[in-house]
């Protein structure tokens with residue numbers, strides 16, 4: 001389903017060239033649960049952002065369900081991000097002035113889902129993450145674990161095939177972290193969503209079906 005071939009991404013800083021990813025090849029099957037581990041600065045987020053169409057590599061190929069992301073035009077890529085991928089970030093990335101419900105409705109607006117259906121689907125997603133009693137709370141009125149649940153509900157809104165979670169438990173205490181991982185695992189198991197989690201936490205990585213380790217932009 002997801003295929004990376006010799007993917008290289010560099011950043012030029014003055015005279016220095018940083019290889020964030022150095023000829024990375026990788027296959028991820030539909031319904032997989034993959035953990036990506038490795039030290040800080042090793043290229044994990046770069047890899048996740050390239051798979052998610054947030055970033056383009058310098059060379060190599062990224063093919064997701066026959067779509068060559070490198071050649072894709074911007075409008076194709078934004079459609080891909082909106083429909084196919086659900087992103088969950090360490091810092092939640094919620095809109096502070098919007099309620100939980102409005103945050104979850106946002107990707108549905110981009111997908112041009114009519115208003116009534118938007119409300120219905122956003123409510124169902126919040127219910128799925130156990131937040132049906134917090135729909136009208138703003139992010140500052142929610143706990144960290146609840147905020148991350150809102151961001152998972154938002155990631156689910158367009159029924160993505162792939163969820164990419166970049167350190168989703170990084171800002172949570174260990175109990176809340178376990179609950180969030182259990183929720184993501186459940187989505188993988190029950191809905192068959194392909195789950196890619198970046199983590200520093202070996203206990204999270206141990207639960208994945210596959211784990212890859214990145215060092216200096218290379219899978220080791």
Ligand SMILES: Nc1ncnc2c1ncn2[C@@H]1O[C@H](COP(=O)(O)OP(=O)(O)OP(=O)(O)O)[C@@H](O)[C@H]1O
Pocket residue numbers: 011012013018019020038039040041042043044045046047
């Ligand atoms: N926009 C950028 N400009 C220059 N260098 C960058 C940029 N983004 C990332 N890098 C460099 O690319 C390398 C990989 O970064 P990346 O964010 O993928 O690491 P990471 O494994 O996710 O680290 P962490 O665990 O700290 O989140 C790092 O050396 C980083 O400094």
Ligand SMILES: [Mg+2]
Pocket residue numbers: 044045046166
């Ligand atoms: Mg990172």
